[in-house]
Each structure stands twice: as C-alpha cells, then as structure tokens.
Amino acid sequence: xxVISRGVRNALRSPLKSGAVIVMLAVSIGLVLAMLVARSxxxxxxxxxxxTTATGITISPAGVQGGMGGGDALTAxxxxxxxxxxxxxxxxxxxxxxxxxxxxxxxxxLALGNLGQRQMRFEQKTDSAQTMPGGASGDTVPRKxxxxxxxxxxxxxxxxxxxxxxxxxxxxxxxxxxxxEALVGKTLAEKNNLSVGSTFTAYGKxxxxxxxxxxxxxxxxxxxxxxxxxxxxxxGQAGAISSVxxxxxxxxxxxxxxxxxxxxxxxxxxxxSQQEQAANSVKPLExxxxxxxxxxxxAAIAGAIIVLLSMIMIVxxxxxxxxxxxxxxxxxxxxxxxxxxxxxxxTIIGGIIGLGLGVAVSGPITQSLxxxxxxxxxxATRGQGSPQIRAGSFGGVSAQLRANVTSVTSTITPQIFxxxxxxxxxxxxxxxxxxxxxxxxxxxAEVLRSE
Amino acid sequence: MLTVTQLTKTxxxxxxxxxxxxxxxxxxxxxxxxxxIGKSGSGKTTLLSLLGALDSPSSGxxxxxxxxxxxxxxxxxxxxxxxxxxxxxxxYNLIPNLTALENVxxxxxxxxxxxxxxxxxxxxxLSDVGLSSEEQKRKPGRLSGGQQQRVSIARALAxxxxxxxxxxxxxxxxxxxxxxxFDLLHSLSRSExxxxxxxxxxxxxxxxxxxxxxxxxGTMLADKR
Numbered sequence: 001x002x003v004i005s006r007g008v009r010n011a012l013r014s015p016l017k018s019g020a021v022i023v024m025l026a027v028s029i030g031l032v033l034a035m036l037v038a039r040s041x042x043x044x045x046x047x048x049x050x051x052t053t054a055t056g057i058t059i060s061p062a063g064v065q066g067g068m069g070g071g072d073a074l075t076a077x078x079x080x081x082x083x084x085x086x087x088x089x090x091x092x093x094x095x096x097x098x099x100x101x102x103x104x105x106x107x108x109x110l111a112l113g114n115l116g117q118r119q120m121r122f123e124q125k126t127d128s129a130q131t132m133p134g135g136a137s138g139d140t141v142p143r144k145x146x147x148x149x150x151x152x153x154x155x156x157x158x159x160x161x162x163x164x165x166x167x168x169x170x171x172x173x174x175x176x177x178x179x180x181e182a183l184v185g186k187t188l189a190e191k192n193n194l195s196v197g198s199t200f201t202a203y204g205k206x207x208x209x210x211x212x213x214x215x216x217x218x219x220x221x222x223x224x225x226x227x228x229x230x231x232x233x234x235x236g237q238a239g240a241i242s243s244v245x246x247x248x249x250x251x252x253x254x255x256x257x258x259x260x261x262x263x264x265x266x267x268x269x270x271x272x273s274q275q276e277q278a279a280n281s282v283k284p285l286e287x288x289x290x291x292x293x294x295x296x297x298x299a300a301i302a303g304a305i306i307v308l309l310s311m312i313m314i315v316x317x318x319x320x321x322x323x324x325x326x327x328x329x330x331x332x333x334x335x336x337x338x339x340x341x342x343x344x345x346x347t348i349i350g351g352i353i354g355l356g357l358g359v360a361v362s363g364p365i366t367q368s369l370x371x372x373x374x375x376x377x378x379x380a381t382r383g384q385g386s387p388q389i390r391a392g393s394f395g396g397v398s399a400q401l402r403a404n405v406t407s408v409t410s411t412i413t414p415q416i417f418x419x420x421x422x423x424x425x426x427x428x429x430x431x432x433x434x435x436x437x438x439x440x441x442x443x444x445a446e447v448l449r450s451e
Numbered sequence: 452m453l454t455v456t457q458l459t460k461t462x463x464x465x466x467x468x469x470x471x472x473x474x475x476x477x478x479x480x481x482x483x484x485x486x487x488i489g490k491s492g493s494g495k496t497t498l499l500s501l502l503g504a505l506d507s508p509s510s511g512x513x514x515x516x517x518x519x520x521x522x523x524x525x526x527x528x529x530x531x532x533x534x535x536x537x538x539x540x541x542x543y544n545l546i547p548n549l550t551a552l553e554n555v556x557x558x559x560x561x562x563x564x565x566x567x568x569x570x571x572x573x574x575x576x577l578s579d580v581g582l583s584s585e586e587q588k589r590k591p592g593r594l595s596g597g598q599q600q601r602v603s604i605a606r607a608l609a610x611x612x613x614x615x616x617x618x619x620x621x622x623x624x625x626x627x628x629x630x631x632x633f634d635l636l637h638s639l640s641r642s643e644x645x646x647x648x649x650x651x652x653x654x655x656x657x658x659x660x661x662x663x664x665x666x667x668x669g670t671m672l673a674d675k676r
Contacts, residue, residue, distance in 0.1 A: 002560070002566070006557075320544070321547075324540075324544040325546070325557075326529070326532075327505060327544075328538060328558050329529060329534070329561030329562060330529075330557075330561050331529050331561075332529075443505070445505035
C-alpha cells in the first residue's frame with residue numbers, strides 16, 4: 001500500500017459523503033463539457049456563416065427599397081457591367097412584380113391586415129378617381145374592396161431562392177428560359193388547389209405549375225417564382241432587373257468589389273454587402289458563444305469550490321489522523337500527496353460521470369441556447385433587414401442566414417474532451433491547494449495535546 | 452542512551468509567558484523502562500512532545516545516541532521520528548480505514564523499509580504482540596481496546612526505534628488488559644533492548660518500571676530508581 005492507493009481508498013471511505021461530492025462535481029464537469037461543446041459548435045457555425053454568406057453583394061436600383069421609393073430598374077447593360085467586374089464569380093438577377101385581381105385568377109393566400117390596408121390606402125383613393133382597366137374612358141368605377149396581392153419573382157437562377165430540398169413536389173424551373181411555367185409557394189398552392197401540372201392565369205397567359213416549394217416563411221410560401229425573361233416579357237419590362245445578387249470569389253475581395261461597383265454604376269444603384277448582414281446575423285450566436293464561455297468559467301469555479309470545501313471539511317475532520325501520520329514519520333509531502341490523490345480520485349470519478357452527462361446533454365443545451373437566442377436574434381435580423389424581403393424577392397440571403405443561425409449542430413471533438421479533462425484536473429489542483437496548505441500547518445504535537 | 456539537560460519549554464499565552472517545562476534534566480540508559488508521573492498540567496505531555504521531536508524546546512538539550520534532537524531541522528525531525536521514535540497513544544490513534552496489518556506497514560513505509568519486506572515484518576510484529584492472522588486483517592473498529600493497543604505497540608516497534616514514548620498506554624483499558632499491555636511493553640524493553648518512557652497516572656504500573664520521574668509544575672521533583 002502506498003500514498004496513491006491510500007488516497008484512492010480514502011476517497012471512497014465514506015460512500016454517502018463521497019457520493020454527494022461526486023454528484024456535485026459530475027454536474028459541474030458535465031456543465032463544463034456542455035458549455036464547451038456549445039461554444040465550439042457556435043464558433044464553428046459563425047465561421048461557416050461568415051465564410052459562406054459574407055461573400056454576397058446585393059445591387060438594387062437606386063432609390064428603391066422594399067418595393068417603396070422610386071427609380072429606374074437596372075438594365076441589361078448594367079448587369080453585364082456587374083458580371084464583368086473582377087472577382088465576381090456568379091450573379092443572379094431578379095425582377096419582382098405584384099399580381100392584383102385584374103392580373104390573375106389566383107386568390108392571394110396573404111391576409112391584408114392593418115399593415116397592408118395602410119400601405120394600400122393611397123392606391124384606393126387613386127383607384128376611385130381614375131379610369132380602371134375594363135372601364136370606359138372617363139368613367140369612374142365603384143370603389144372596390146382592398147385585396148392583398150400576390151408577389152411574382154422572375155429569376156435567372158431559381159436555386160438562389162428555393163433550394164432543391166425545399167421543393168416539396170415537381171421540379172425546378174429553368175431561370176434562363178422564357179417558358180410559361182412557375183414554382184408556386186405551398187400556402188398559395190393550397191389556397192388555390194394547385195398541384196404540379198395545374199395551370200393558372202397571369203398577365204393574360206396560362207402558366208403551368210412546375211413545382212411546389214416550402215421555404216418556411218408565410219410571405220415566401222405565398223408567392224410565385226418564374227423565369228426572369230418570362231416575367232420581363234409578361235410585364236412589358238424587357239431587360240429590366242430589380243435586383244442582382246452577386247457572389248464574390250473571396251470575402252477578402254468584397255470591399256474592393258463594392259468599391260468597383262459603386263464606381264461603375266455611379267448613382268444608378270444601391271449596393272449592399274452581405275458582410276454586414278452576416279455580421280448582424282451572427283450577433284446572437286456570438287452572444288451564445290460568450291454565454292457559453294461564461295458558463296464554462298462558472299461551472300469550473302463551482303467545481304473547484306466544491307472540491308475545495310469538501311477537502312477542507314475532510315482535512316478538518318481528519319486533523320488528528322494527519323497529526324498521527326506526521327508523528328509516526330509521515331512527511332508533509334506524503335500527507336499532502338495522499339490528500340491530493342483523494343481529491344483527484346473524487347474529481348476523476350465525478351469527471352467520468354460528468355463527461356457522460358455532458359455528452360448526453362450538450363446537444364439539447366446547445367439547441368436550447370440557439371433556440372432561445374432565435375426569439376430575439378431573428379427578429380433583429382428581420383428588422384435590420386433585408387431590402388430583398390420587402391422588395392418581394394423572397395429574401396433568399398437573409399432567410400438563409402436565419403436558417404443557418406438556427407441550424408447549429410453540437411459536435412464533441414477530441415480537443416473539447418481534452419479541454420474538459422484539463423479543466424477537470426485544474427479543478428482538482430485548485431480545490432486541493434488550500435487544504436494542502438492547511439495540512440502542512442498541522443503540527444504533530446497536536447495529536448498528543450488532544451489525548 | 453537518552454540524556455536530557457536543562458530542558459525548558461515556554462509558551463506565549465494571553466496572560467503572559469507560561470513555563471510548561473523548566474530546567475528538566477535526566478538520563479535513561481538504553482533498554483530501561485522509565486515512567487513519568489505527575490498531575491494534569493504538570494508538563495508530562497509537553498515533555499513527551501519534546502522527546503519525540505513533535506515540538507522544539509525553548510532551551511536545553513535532548514541527546515539521543517549523541518544526537519541533539521533539539522537542534523534538528525523540520526525535515527530531520529520527521530526523519531528522527533520515523534527511525535528513532537515509536538509512539539504509543541492512550542487512544543491508540545490507529546488509522547481507521549487501514550487494517551491492523553496496514554497500520555503497521557504504514558510505519559514501515561515511513562521508515563524506508565522496502566515494499567516487499569514490509570508485509571513480512573508487519574506480520575511478525577503483530578504476531579509478537581499476540582494478534583492472530585485473522586485479527587491482523589481487521590480494521591481498528593473491529594478490534595477490542597486491548598487489541599488496538601497491541602497494534603499500536605507493534606506499529607511503534609516497526610522501525611526498531613531507540614525510544615518508545617508511551618502516553619498513558621493503559622489509560623483507556625480495564626485493569627486486567629492494562630496489566631497485559633504493561634507486561635508486553637516491559638518484555639519488549641528487555642527483548643528488543645528498547646528504551647521505553649511511559650507517562651502514566653497508575654502508580655502501581657509506575658512502581659514496576661526501572662525508573663520513575665515525577666513532574667510538578669514543569670519541574671522534575673524526584674528520580675526514583
């Protein structure tokens with residue numbers, strides 16, 4: 001029997017006391033691991049979002065935002081200038097329009113609501129004083145009830161708006177074609193009993209439903225996506241573009257590309273870098289990462305305090321025993337080593353249970369932290385906005401950012417495990433330091449005085 | 452040979468300096484069994500602490516085999532306790548979660564005995580003090596007071612010390628068991644040629660030792676041979 005085996009045996013001397021200490025330590029170390037996993041997973045997601053989405057640039061006609069304001073659409077030549085700018089690897093153009101009851105036989109699946117009514121109040125007044133399509137010249141028509149409109153988006157690349165896994169049935173449209181076909185949002189399709197192969201009318205033409213999609217947003221799922229050239233032709237806006245989303249080859253080149261575009265397009269376009277959007281989107285995740293770090297530190301301190309108080313209690317209880325060991329020739333180093341082994345044993349047992357606990361709960365804890373942040377975070381993201389959402393082009397980038405923010409997957413790596421074990425050992429050492437000092441101060445003569 | 456010369460120990464107390472031991476001098480030859488008697492507070496325990504290098508004197512000398520233990524450093528004192536001193540306590544002071552055998556082996560470990568020799572020596576010592584092999588495997592809580600004191604004596608003898616210091620070794624035992632323990636210590640002092648210094652209140656036991664020292668208020672009153 002040596003110092004180590006005595007320490008290990010002493011650790012399990014009182015099963016009830018040791019059990020209580022081990023349970024408390026297990027919870028603390030489990031929390032350390034769970035918080036480390038949450039922090040690591042969130043950090044990885046932040047890096048991923050910055051790497052994948054921070055290279056996008058949105059170019060809109062100057063003075064137009066969210067379907068409001070006024071200005072001229074971008075032209076085909078301007079789009080050529082954009083795509084020819086160095087470091088732009090790809091570009092997707094969109095033209096959005098809204099279908100009123102006169103333009104389509106579709107019934108909008110959106111409720112007008114008080115916001116919609118306020119936005120339409122000017123048109124209502126104007127409508128009542130002007131000649132309406134179908135009315136005789138100079139005639140006034142009866143004031144009609146306000147109805148919500150259906151947004152139609154023409155795009156050169158439909159996959160930038162609807163990912164293939166969001167297509168619930170049918171197939172993608174070819175954005176570069178002039179076919180009279182469309183992807184219809186799930187909510188709108190249900191409202192109008194549409195399925196793949198069904199037809200509806202828009203701008204006096206019969207359009208075939210090629211696919212149904214669900215992006216998880218009421219607004220987006222109440223809209224229609226069609227090939228860009230089709231929308232341009234149907235709306236009589238040949239070559240007009242309401243928005244271009246360009247991808248830059250590297251996030252390092254985003255700033256220089258923005259400068260080049262501003263120079264080339266002058267005051268004809270508003271240019272927004274997605275780096276800012278990405279930075280805003282990851283703010284909730286950065287808060288979680290900070291919270292998780294605070295959790296790691298807090299749990300580690302709690303663990304150290306548990307070991308510290310337990311060992312102080314043990315040393316106080318066994319003061320006489322320590323005196324006896326010193327009286328029969330035990331050195332301070334041996335006695336301290338024995339008690340540190342005891343602390344280490346309790347910590348390791350608590351650590352093994354805690355690591356198991358941490359593995360089990362790290363996923364749910366990470367998810368609940370992310371979900372908790374989504375309540376405020378996504379609202380902030382939506383509010384800061386994205387002109388695209390309000391412009392009716394389905395807000396692809398921002399929606400993707402929000403989806404990314406909430407799709408954090410907790411992963412336990414060997415590095416996290418090693419960090420947890422390192423923290424665990426640190427807890428044992430810190431927790432044993434003060435008791436070790438107390439042990440060194442116990443004088444062997446006390447054993448005789450207490451006789 | 453144990454030689455104590457002009458030994459004094461003072462403590463600082465709230466009401467001033469307290470002299471626990473004052474100018475105590477005596478000599479005990481190797482293999483002698485000596486007893487120290489005196490009332491509570493007379494300085495017996497303090498004297499035992501000083502002889503066992505558990506405490507350092509304020510002045511004076513304690514020569515054990517020509518080495519002045521009063522001048523030893525902390526580390527040397529520990530070494531001295533491990534090799535030259537054996538303690539027997541009134542309340543036995545065995546380590547509760549170690550078996551009788553392991554308690555003796557613990558002292559052997561501190562004495563620097565190689566691991567493979569410890570168990571054999573511990574079994575021999577426990578057998579010498581009258582513990583069966585089954586009793587040797589028991590923890591102190593499952594041994595009687597007399598058996599625990601035997602283990603304590605075996606532990607004290609483990610490293611063949613020059614001196615065994617016993618603090619009321621029979622004080623916690625009934626008279627019959629106390630007599631057996633005393634006889635055991637007496638025979639060991641003869642067979643092992645070990646000097647034994649025992650603090651006791653029992654005048655019958657003190658009367659049977661080779662020498663008896665009487666302490667009163669920290670001062671040695673008489674040396675009865």
